[in-house]
Amino acid sequence: MTTSLAPDPAPDPGLDPAPDPALARELRRERAHHDACRAALARMAEDVAEQVVTGEDVAASGADAEVLGRHLRSRAKEFGEQPPGPLFFGRLDREDGQSHHIGRRRIAEHPAEPPLVVDWRAPVSRAYYQAGAHDPQGVVRRRRFGWAPYSAGDTADLTGLEDEHLVSGEDVVSAIVAGEIERPRVGPMRDIAATIQPEQDDLVRSGPGTSVCVQGAPGTGKTAVGLHRAAYLLYTHPQRVRRSGLLVLGPNRTFLSYISEVLPALGETGIRQSTLDEEIARHEVRAVDGEAAARVKHDVRMAEVLRRALYARVALPDGELALADGPLRLRLPAEVLAGIVAAVREEAPPYATGRERVRARVVRALQLRAERRAGPLGGAWARRVERARPVSAFVDACWPRTTPEEVLAAVLADPDDPLLTAGERAAIRWAKPPRSFRSARWSAADLVLLDEVAGLIERPESYGHVVVDEAQDLSPMQCRAISRRADFGALTVLGDLAQGTTPWAARDWREQLAHLGKPEAEIVPLTTGYRVPAAIVDLANRLLPELGLGADVPAGVSLRRDGEVRLCRVADVATGVVEAVKGALAREGSVGVIAADEHVGPLTSALEAGGLLRAGGDGGAGGAEATGGTADVVAPESAGERLSVLPARMAKGLEYDHVVVAEPAAIVAAEPRGLHRLYVVLTRAVSRLDVVHGEPLPDYLAS
Structure with a gap:
């Protein structure tokens, strides 16, 4: 059963505007509980702030005081940075008579008292996400609360509630959950603590050691x-x-x-x-690789190429090591030294560790020879010999110091590893090697290779x-x-x-x-899928057989049966996009215009000329910050920064209520994996999708 109270300027979708008196009383009780929670949270924040002041006077060792102070300050910072919002979104009534309100953090009058709100991550909260009519898990009733959209946590914004009686076998589709999932995308990404589904909850609660x-x-x-x-x-x-x-x-x-x-x-x-x-x-990235060079540098074979180049610097000794230490004259023959170097290489430690391991074993071998003649020698003797010039000279000759930049510069100046083909070696070879690795101009792919060598060292x-x-x-x-x-x-x-x-x-x-x-x-x-409607998912799924991924990528299905898709062939794409955007801005939510790079500029100009964009603005990318090519909306229908124009390559991970895709054929043709890019672009819409095109659509879309 569901209720909402009037007046509600922005009621959640699906809520009944005329509650019966019993449900209205329940809603008043829950609002009173929220007031109590708000007061308790304020006291918790005050207590934490007071603890910071008190903690400064606590007598302890310097280290203990620092740890305590850091802990208290971090707690105070956590409370200070807590974003506004409702303090609970659900409630569990259990067979044992206990009731628990579920929220984003624990709230209690006192640490030792039962909480007014249980953290959604606590074990007792799991039943809120997992219990159902088929498996009540001891839950008599699950209650969901409906809050006014974008509520900052005012108690009056608690506008509805919805009960599900699990022990009686009641299994309903929640209008509150559906309304939250389908709410227009304005602002940054929201948490889903109130709407986590059972299969998502299983993943969320995986153990810390599980990948x-x-x-x-x-x-x-x-x-x-x-x-x-x-x-x-x-x-x-x-x-x-x-x-x-x-x-x-x-x-x-x-x-x-x-x-x-x-x-x-x-x-x-x-x-x-x-x-x-x-x-x-x-x-700093100061160079750009060609496509062929980038492909080679990102290939996993480069890991072995770099490893060989690094360890090629290790050399077996060709002579003995002689050390004079007071009256002692100590010598290690070449075969003993070679055995030490070879054994360390076989152990394959990090390069820097190997260097010090060689030094330590050489010193130990010298110490054993010295002790046979002079008796036990202490740690001070070993530390002095470690720094002796003959020992350091030997280590530098057999296992020299190096840097990632030095190793990679040598590889790129003259790549000669047979793991790479002649064409691949030519692709990554520096056309004009720098005078030294210190003056090299590194590309983005080079930084990945430098990290590989750094990890080897x-x-x-x-x-x-x-x-x-x-x-x-x-x-x-x-x-x-x-x-x-x-x-x-x-x-x-x-x-x-x-x-x-x-x-x-x-x-x-x-x-x-x-x-x-x-x-x-x-x-x-x-x-x-919970965000993208079925109409849009069905359209995008037509591309999957063309991507050659097989059964490893099962087609998505959507629980949302709403959504709109329009395929519009037009004589002029820019004009068609302007008309589509006008229609989109007449409705609620964010709007994204996505096109191939070459079309972004002309489309932006057309939207500016149509009075829909203000030049030079920084727009809103489905709630994200500026992506480049975005602008402020000045249409009278808009209530803020609702419209973004962006290239297809920037669309991944973003969401808009309404997406206008301009000329999909150009998106496909723009890059080798253009079909994958188009799949991404089509699935950015969470309510409505317009595909505006001048060129014919491929058969798998047009049908």
Whole structure:
């Protein structure tokens, strides 16, 4: 049963505007509970602020005081940065008489008292997502609350409630959940804590040591699942995850801006959200590779090419080592030294570790010879010999110091490894080598190779957990860079093989996971879409047989039976796009115009001339920040920055209520994986899609 109270300026879809008196009383009780929760949360924030002041006077050692202070300040910062919004979205009434309100964070009058609101990640909350008429899990009633759209958490915004009586076998389709999922896309990406579905919940609550790969069709919520899993791990294993860190990797800054508010809304702040390019940025990118060179540099064979080039610097000694230490004259013959170097190489430690291991074993061999003549020698003797000039000279000759830049510069100046073909060696060879590696101009692909060599020399710090989105677009060498950062942690890998658009995009998850260092990770498909309507999914699915991906990419299905698709052939594409945008702006929600790069400029000019764009604005990309080529809406129907014009290559990961696709044939022709790009573009719409074209559509779309 569902109710909403009038007046409600923006009622949730599907809610009955005329509640009966009993339900109205229930709603008043829940509003009173929300007031109590708001007051308790305010007191919690005050208590935390007071603890920071009190903690400064606590007597403890310097280290203890610093740790305590950091903990208290971080808690205060967490409360201070908490975004506004309703404090609960659901309630469970159990057979044992207990009731629990479910929200985004725990709220209590006192830490020792039962909570007024239970965190959605707590074990008791799981039944809210998993219980059903077929398996009530001890739940008598599940209640969902309807809040006015975009509510900042005012109690009056609690406009409806919906009860599901599980023990009596009641199994209903929630109008509140449907309304939340279908709400227009304005602003950054929202969390889905109130609408998580059972199959998503299973992934979110995977253990900290489990690596998971989510193959998600468009609109299935794979990105949200990855972010909510990060929040869940931070809640259930805070010390383990925070000690080693949690990293969220997105494909670009625009995408990261779009998802930036999800984790703070779930009560988690200070999480590193970055791109792989930022993680490996040893130098500024000052060169651009041709397509052939980029393909070779991203090929996994380059890992072995670089390893050989690095260890080619290791040389076996051709003479003995002599050391004078006071009255002692110590010698190590060449065969003993060669055995030490060969043994360390066989152990294959990081290059820098190997160098010090050789030094330590040489010193130990000298010490054993000295002790046979002079008796036991202490650690001070060994430390002095470590720095002796003959020992250092030997180590430098047999296992010299080097840098990633020095190794890669030598490879690119004269690539001679037989693993590469003559054509591939020619493609990556510097046309004009720099005078030294210090003056080299590095490309984006070179930075990936430098990271590979750096990882061979010295292992980077490993994160406790890494979330990788749009993972299908990563090259094998990029995957290796990520694997080094998750050596001792787990991965949440998110992607869709059908949306792979880079020249080296993955075609098989098992192979991609091997490159990521997690070949054992479970591959879980998400095929049920909640955001993209069936009409749009059905159109996009017509492309899947053309992508050559087979059964590894099951077609997505949508629970939404709404949505609109229009295929419009026009004499002039720019005019057709302007008309489509006018119609879109007359309705609610964000609007995205997506086209091939060559068409973005002319379409922007046409929209400006039609009074729909203000030149030089920074627009809104489905709630994301500016993507380039966007502009402010000045149409009278708009209530803010609703319209974006962007190239197809920038559309991945973004969502708009209404999408206008301009000339799909040009998008397909613009790049080798143009069909994959078109699949991405078509699935950016979450309500309505207009395909405006002058050229004929391919048969698989036109039908």
